[in-house]
Amino acid sequence: xxxxxxxxxxxxxxxxxxxxxxxxxxxxxxxxxxxxxxxxxxxxxxxxxxxxxxxxxxxxxxxxxxxxxxxxxxxxxxxxxxxxxxxxxxxxxxxxxxxxxxxxxxxxxxxxxxxxxxxxxxxxxxxxxxxxxxxxxxxxxxxxxxxxxxxxxxxxxxxxxxxxxxxxxxxxxxxxxxxxxxxxxxxxxxxxxxxxxxxxxxxxxxxxxxxxxxxxxxxxxxxxxxxxxxxxxxxxxxxxxxxxxxxxxxxxxxxxxxxxxxxxxxxxxxxxxxxxxxxxxxxxxxxxxxxxxxxxxxxxxxxxxxxxxxxxxxxxxxxxxxxxxxxxxxxxxxxxxxxxxxxxxxxxxxxxxxxxxxxxxxxxxxxxxxxxxxxxxxxxxxxxxxxxxxxxxxxxxxxxxxxxxxxxxxxxxxxxxxxxxxxxxxxxxxxxxx
Ligand code: NDP
Numbered sequence: 001x002x003x004x005x006x007x008x009x010x011x012x013x014x015x016x017x018x019x020x021x022x023x024x025x026x027x028x029x030x031x032x033x034x035x036x037x038x039x040x041x042x043x044x045x046x047x048x049x050x051x052x053x054x055x056x057x058x059x060x061x062x063x064x065x066x067x068x069x070x071x072x073x074x075x076x077x078x079x080x081x082x083x084x085x086x087x088x089x090x091x092x093x094x095x096x097x098x099x100x101x102x103x104x105x106x107x108x109x110x111x112x113x114x115x116x117x118x119x120x121x122x123x124x125x126x127x128x129x130x131x132x133x134x135x136x137x138x139x140x141x142x143x144x145x146x147x148x149x150x151x152x153x154x155x156x157x158x159x160x161x162x163x164x165x166x167x168x169x170x171x172x173x174x175x176x177x178x179x180x181x182x183x184x185x186x187x188x189x190x191x192x193x194x195x196x197x198x199x200x201x202x203x204x205x206x207x208x209x210x211x212x213x214x215x216x217x218x219x220x221x222x223x224x225x226x227x228x229x230x231x232x233x234x235x236x237x238x239x240x241x242x243x244x245x246x247x248x249x250x251x252x253x254x255x256x257x258x259x260x261x262x263x264x265x266x267x268x269x270x271x272x273x274x275x276x277x278x279x280x281x282x283x284x285x286x287x288x289x290x291x292x293x294x295x296x297x298x299x300x301x302x303x304x305x306x307x308x309x310x311x312x313x314x315x316x317x318x319x320x321x322x323x324x325x326x327x328x329x330x331x332x333x334x335x336x337x338x339x340x341x342x343x344x345x346x347x348x349x350x351x352x353x354x355x356x357x358x359x360x361x362x363x364x365x366x367x368x369x370x371x372x373x374x375x376x377x378x379x380x381x382x383x384x385x386x387x388x389x390x391x392x393x394x395x396x397x398x399x400x401x402x403x404x405x406x407x408x409x410x411x412x413x414x415x416x417x418x419x420x421x422x423x424x425x426x427x428x429x430x431x432x433x434x
Pocket of ligand 1: 153154155156157158198225226227228229230231249250251252307308309310312332333334359360362363
């Protein structure tokens with residue numbers, strides 16, 4: 001890690017996985033002999049490029065683009081693109097590293113990668129977003145392909161951005177290669193359930209985890225952070241299962257709505273009008289309150305679903321949640337819980353599902369989208385959702401069984417890290433030193 005100074009999130013993600021591996025390495029010295037850990041600390045390929053574009057005022061803007069093709073032992077690189085001003089190499093590498101194990105846990109033939117840019121789509125016109133996406137793809141197209149590397153969305157990259165990216169890829173390659181990107185629109189190669197998949201999958205994982213203690217979402221008080229793609233559909237599925245979702249947030253603050261979040265109003269405000277969550281509270285009249293600049297966790301809940309960004313639930317937040325009677329946390333976001341907060345939750349006996357297991361439904365459904373593209377088929381909503389539920393249940397059960405096998409019953413962190421690692425490590429051994 002000394003070779004990667006200043007990449008704090010990357011170091012955090014590597015420690016989080018490697019801390020679980022000691023018993024695995026003791027049992028399997030072949031992983032040590034073949035330097036699997038050392039190889040896993042070095043992405044197979046890292047691409048950094050200039051993204052020049054012209055804004056609505058005619059000014060030239062310069063952003064930095066990234067694609068980290070992390071590991072392809074199990075299949076083509078697969079992982080989203082993030083457009084957010086905080087993006088730098090350390091964030092993309094942490095996300096790529098996590099993605100390798102997450103994708104292994106899905107049981108599907110996909111390797112791990114991640115990309116993005118420090119471009120901030122907020123406040124930009126449609127035309128500006130399109131010109132940025134076209135410039136980004138003008139370089140990215142050389143590196144991707146359905147058998148090579150298949151990007152998707154992440155923070156700041158939704159259906160609109162995937163459309164502009166796919167349109168430009170098609171134009172400059174003269175190929176209608178549906179399998180090159182996932183998260184596409186339904187009329188041009190997308191899959192039903194992909195939009196909902198990460199949020200739904202997180203809740204389905206949590207439901208199965210709660211069931212191990214005879215618990216469920218029914219009648220439970222739930223908090224969700226974020227109000228983006230993952231958060232919206234986590235709220236929807238939790239509500240379908242009878243939960244009372246009383247708070248959600250964005251980067252400006254949170255809303256508390258004791259009558260239960262009105263999802264249609266939230267989606268109109270955040271998704272359609274692209275306005276901050278404070279406007280949801282205004283539109284809701286007296287039912288909801290907006291609290292600026294604070295985190296939603298202080299409201300207290302039975303179940304917490306962090307669905308915004310990394311390191312958004314710290315030790316103080318975890319302590320406040322535990323005091324309020326918290327039963328379970330399932331991570332829709334990647335690495336949202338700080339290491340100290342995760343330890344505190346586990347010590348307090350809270351059921352804790354790490355993101356690489358709980359939010360794997362998004363990428364798993366992306367792999368289902370690739371299957372549909374390859375066979376030029378499209379599946380129904382119900383069938384695709386059944387497939388998603390089956391995948392989430394099997395990830396859950398594998399994490400639990402692996403945790404048992406390594407003397408850490410009920411520890412989903414150990415289960416996810418060890419099950420993901422052994423799958424990738426075995427493939428790397430079989431493929432030789434490459
Ligand atoms: P979106 O861009 O749709 O939504 C992100 C949400 O998080 C917004 O409400 C945003 O608020 C908030 N947010 C972003 N950055 C911060 C910050 N620094 N502090 C507080 N709030 C913030 O992204 P997604 O819903 O797609 O992604 C959310 C998380 O889920 C990420 O960690 C992502 O990596 C992970 N994930 C996503 C998958 C997917 O399929 N989309 C798959 C697996 C994981 P604002 O608009 O104000 O910035």
